Each structure stands twice: as structure tokens, then as C-alpha cells.
Amino acid sequence: MKLTLRVWRQQNSDADGAMSTYEVDGISADMSFLEMLDTLNEELIVKGEDPVAFDHDCREGICGACSLVINGDAHGPERTTTCQLHMRSFEDGDTIDVEPWRAAAFPVIKDLVVDRSAFDRIIQSGGYISAPTGSAPEAHATPVPKPDADFAFEHAECIGCGACVAACPNGSAMLFTSAKVNHLNVLPQGAPERETRVLDMVTQMDAEGFGGCTLTGECATACPKGIPLPSIAAMNKEWLRATRKARR
């Protein structure tokens, strides 16, 4: 198929950006969206032009590197990562807009590449269980009820791509932050740091410039891993519980 692409080009974080238009031809329905961009880039390089920069790595939907807003949707029309989106989701002759994540806390580095280090700092503020190597008890010493283990896993699936932030009209990181809080807080191993974890992570999240949550639900709709919207409610409950405990 033949497509018209309108791609956000921006030389670096200080430069102004703009949409540029490109035509690509001979695109197969079996190609992934990123392979379609590879095709464009191969042509640009041969012509001596600067290829389009975009983050990508595993290309199997798990590393969380790829991060494109396609026709206004984070990761495009299917509920998956950009790398797992295939061209069969588009029609011959389509015009496709390709933009980077848009959020105050995710500055553009170049073209479609953004800086998501704010997410790492949120994890650093408390998204872990302190268990120095060698100090662990026998794994079967503490059984974990299966529903709790499943709840933890469901939230631990987050790949940290940032689609939730990109989709949110407020640029909020509540879904990302809540996923890690819920993963660790439900487990017996996470209990000792349960209160400080949620308080510190929410404080860091706010400090990074992410917006507030008004429960529009766009985040959970865009999440390629299906982190559910009630994750946010569960974190709010954890936060309230922790603040009450802190006051005592």
C-alpha cells in the first residue's frame, strides 16, 4: 500500500519542531508500524536526509521503549505497543500523523524521542522492597494467597512506556505510579514499607510536573498491558490510609 505520513520533526530539545510530510510506497500489511518507518528511513538515508529518530528496542511489546502517538492515539488504533501494531490496521492511501508523547514531564529529545527519566525517579523514590542480597528467607516461608499474587502480577505487568501520560489530557502519571504501588503493597514482603512507599512515590510524581488525575480514564484505555483504571482508586486508598497513619 501507499501512505502519506505526517511526522513530527524536531532537531533537539531546544529547537522548534514541525510536521513534515513523506510518501511511502510498497508497504505490506504484514509489516509492523516500526518496519514501515524503517522503510522510510532507509529511503531518507540514501537521499542524504536525516532519518526520523524514534525509540524502539525489543520490538516484541515488552521493553516499553517505543512511544508514538499515531493519529492522535498513544500507540495507535489497536490496544498494543507501537512495535506490535501492524500495517493491516491501515488502508491503502491513508494519511497517518506520527507524533511523540506529549507531556510537560516528557521533554522531546529529538523527533519522536522523549525523555522519560521522570518515571525512573518515581521508582527510585520508593518503588522497591528493601531486600539486600543474601538476606532473603526461604521462599516458601511466607505463602501469598493466590488472589493477592495475581493482583500483584496484574499491576507488575506495567512496561513503563508512558502511554498513560501521553493519553491523559492532564499529563498525569497516576496509572503508572499506582501500578507499582499496588504491585508491592499487596504483598506481605512489601508491607513494612507500605506507607512510606505510597507517600514518597506520590510526592515524587507531583514534583516531576505530572498533572493531577480527574478520572477521565484515557490512561487505562491506552495502556497496552491493560493496567485497570481501579488501580488509581486503590492507590488513593493506600495514600489516605498512609496519611491517616502518619498523623497518629
Next chain:
Amino acid sequence: MNDFVEYTTGEPVVDTKAPEGPVAERWDTRRFEAKLVNPANRRKHTVIVVGTGLAGGSAGATLAEQGYHVVQFCYQDSPRRAHSIAAQGGINAAKNYRNDGDSVYRLFYDTVKGGDFRARESNVHRLAQISVNIIDQCVAQGVPFAREYGGLLDTRSFGGVQVSRTFYARGQTGQQLLLGAYQALSKEIAAGNVELHPRTEMLDVVVVDGRARGIVARDLVTGRIDTYFADAVVLASGGYGNVFYLSTNAMNSNATAVWRAHRRGAYFANPCFTQIHPTCIPRTGDHQSKLTLMSESLRNDGRIWVPKAKGDTRPAAEIPEDERDYYLERIYPSFGNLVPRDIASRAAKNVCDEGRGVGPGGQGVYLDFADAIARMGRKAVEAKYGNLFDMYQRITDEDPYRVPMRIYPAVHYTMGGLWVDYDLQTTVPGLFAIGEANFSDHGANRLGASALMQGLADGYFVLPSTINDYLARNPHQDEVDDEHPAVREVVAETEDRLNLLLAVDGDRTPDSFHRELGELMWEFCGMARTDSGLRKALERIPQIREEFWRRIKVPGSGEEFNQSLEKANRIVDYLELAELMCLDALHRAESCGGHFREESQTPDGEAERRDEEFSYAAAWEFAGTGTAPVLHKEDLVFEYVHPTQRSYA
């Protein structure tokens, strides 16, 4: 003996750190003999760790907990994205929670045998011992392993073994283990014990007076080239499967760190030991940029078959049961669909070569879940493999609950890597290699769910003990700075290389060269290798290299975010490493594990090892680009698991 290839044979290489005594006591012996660094003095030592996967992430976190100052690097924007994250199936541990006859000794035995008797017994036994601690450690960190209704951990079986010792987190075990290590690392970053440099790629090692003292790295955002100095350098940069262009590795996984270390004096061991994974999604066309694995755990419940007749193009559903060939169950009745990876891959190649392959181009075999769905119900299959089925459907647009999956082998893992001693130290003092970057534990074939085990064993437990010994014995090394002649030289070399790549201004893209090299390697150094094929490849690679330096086109400049320059620079190293892989494959005129030489097979087509000639690890010393390397042999001694021709029938 070596009149047919260009290499010379040097002195044997000996692992001087391997302790004597009963195999089960060697690790305790070594830990006791290793010198310690006083906790108060650890803060004065800086250790560089390159890579943040399971090995690097766990090593960085643990060294920082011990009190060392850690400076850590990853090319990704976040340490959480290292490619360990993509491991699906699980992690082995000899917990024997199932009471099914497992033990440390059995895991040791299975791994030595699975590796086709080309790994060190001492290392493998240590790995089996540590496996049980890894599970404890990960559970304590909050890794949400699959559990049963009683709240205890669930396990499953995996290829090449007959016990159920694989712990898992649905089909995302690597993700969950990596996030555990990432979180432990994050805690140390927040505490100021780890200085992290994301989006920074190591381009060379700084060796001063024969010791590794730092690295040269490029900031991928600004293009700035910087030097970083330390008392020891740890490479945890992963494998080199991307030499083949198409593999299950991440797009940016690369061999530059290990290859540059090799050029600076670290021996490279068994480069031809590459693992072709039997269950990957077949390619669809020339646009293909990478291959996607379907976890080996699927072979627990899926049945592999092809039509009995050649050229049978009927849809799977229309082929009656008696016209199907469940070839693994037929040839290997006791292991059936759970034979080791190398055997399953080769069997798939054989049936496709016979013209019985399925799907476009006949490059595929069926992995059928119809029986499993009938037996367990769709719900149970969904719970076990749901995310893998979804991924398959997304990529192929076919519903594996209704039609059998199509799979084909693909390059997945590299057992070869930098030669290390029992302490995981390379032949360059102060330079350590852990995880897939070293060669030590898997021999000629890695068993499923053992890569995660090795990465975490090295990072959490082995290296943190052994590096103490090196640092304790070298407490006061001379200061090094940018003015040191050795440092100036390595920086200048790096800058010259990048500038040259930019200056050629030819007419071919980096990917076009990478693809050409990959196709050549897949054809001649892939699933089956021959003397004549390898010679062809050895003749062709220098020609591609010459053409590369004449026609490469890298747009933009070095002082900016430039992904084409990153790629081109990695290909420079692939073009040299590929040559060593072919040479190693040519010199090893036996079949073993993932290395199948067509000249060396049993009458029924199985790999035939030749222990009297090749029971050694081949450690290669670099002598210059295009110059004959030097082969150093490390003899392998088997005191416990006696080499037999592997049989899974």
C-alpha cells in the same frame, strides 16, 4: 592440523582460580579463600558496570549494597528496558518443591549434559547450588511468581529435563525478574551508591599497565565522548546474536563492549556456540526487522507436527490425524516435544528441507494446541499461555486457539562469549564478564530457563564475592586521568572511527550491510555448518568489510542524537566478530550442541561429538583485524558427569 585455516595455536589457557576438591565444596572453598575488602575501604573503590540486564542490574545493586561506588551504564533510556525483560518462560532452581526427584546434583547433571559436555563442571555446579538462593532473593523483592491456591510457588517443566523445576510469572518471567533487579538498583541510585548513565554506550575499554581501569563511552543524546575510570570494570552487555541481523535479540543489543574488550586483550571463547531457538514466529518478508520468540514452555502442552506428505498445502484442519507426522514424539519417544533446543531446531530444519514445511515458503512447522484445549479446556490454556497466544495473534493475524501456530527456528542466544576464569574475570586483570557476555556455564547448548538463572547467579552472588578478591589484592592502584598516554590513545581511536564512518559518505545504509552479513551468517554459520560453506563465508566477510568502509552512508554528525551512527559503529564490530565465529566453527570439526557440522553426524543424523580431539573450550586471542588469531585451548575435565553421546530418545 590447522593447515586449512589461518590461525596459530598458543599456550593452553588455564583457570587458575578453580579450586580443587569435591565439586560440591568448591564454591565454599573459593569464597573462603577469596580475600575480603574491609567495609570501610569499599567506599574508596569504584566499579564500572556496563549493562543493566539481569546480570548487570543485580551486580550493580549488590555491589552498591556492599558499599562500593558503582558507576553503571546502559544504552537504553532506562535500566528497566534491558533485553532480559523479554525472556518469557521461566527460571530454573533445584528447590525440589515437587518432590519429583530433583536436586542440586540433578540440575548440575542436566546442565552439563544439556551443554553437550563443553562446559566446566565447577562452574555449572556452583550455578546449580546458587539457583535455590535466587528464588528466595526474588520472592523477597516482590517478584510475583505464579502461585498455587495454597499460596505456594508453582513450577513447570521445560525442554531437556524430566523434573518440574522452572519457576515462572505467566509468560513474562524475564520482565518480572528484571524489574526486581531494576528496583533494587533504583534503591541504590536513590541512596547515591550507584551513579547511572542511561542512553550512554560503551565504545572501548581503557587498559592501563595491563589492567582494566575504565571505559570510553558516548552520550547518545549529545554525542559527547567521555572517559570513566574505576578500579575494576564489569561487562554485563549481553550476547552477540545480532550478528545474524534477524534474531530474537532487541534491535539495539550489540557486541561492541565484548568485541572491544577482546581487541584489548580479553580472550573470546567458543564464538561458534550459538543457540537457534526452535519456537519462533516465521518471517513474513524482506522487511522483517527482528524475530519473535514463542516461549519454549509452549512445548509442554503443544504438539509439533508437519504433514507426512511432501508439498501438502491443505489447511491444518483438513489434514487427518493419520496423515500427520508428530516427528519429535516419533523420533524421541521419551522426551517427545521436550527435547533440548538444538535437537528440536535441527529436526524442524530437516522436515522443512524434506519439503514438508508449512506456511509461506514452507519454512515452518505446526505447534498445535488442539489436544491441550480438549484436555484442559480453553480457560486453563488461556491462564497458562494467554499473553503468548495474544502476541502470536497480533503478529500473524491468526487465532492459535483455532488454528495451530506456525513456528520456525531463529537465532536466540550465544553460549560463547568472553573467556572468564572461575572468578568471572577475563584474561585482562580487573575486567570481569557476567551473564550472556561470558562463556562459562552453558557449554555448547543452553537449556531453557537457565539464562535467567545464570544472569542472576553471576550478578547477585558470584561476582560480588569474587570481585572482592581482586580489589583486596589491588588496594591502591595508580590514579588514571585523561592525560595518560593509554587513555589518549583509546579516545583518539574511538573518535577517529566515528569520524571515518561519517566521512565515507557512500551510497549504502548501515542496515543494508547488516542484513547482508546476517544472511551470509545464517546460511553458512547457522543451524548446519560445513567445511566448504564456512570457507565461503570466511572469504566473503573481508570483502563485505572492505565494501563497508568504501560505501557506508551515515547522515548527520557525531555531536548529536544519531541512530544511524550508533548502528554503523556496531556493524564495524559485527564484521570482525563474524569472521571469528566462522573460523571457530571451521576449526571445530565436530558437532556438539548448537554447533552442528554436517561432516560429523551419527548414521541416524544426530550430532556426533569428538571428545578425543575437541574436549576443550577454544579461547581466541586477537592479533589484529584480518590477522590470524591465536587459539588457546582450555582442556575440559569431567570427573563427575561422564561424557556420553547425548540421547533423548
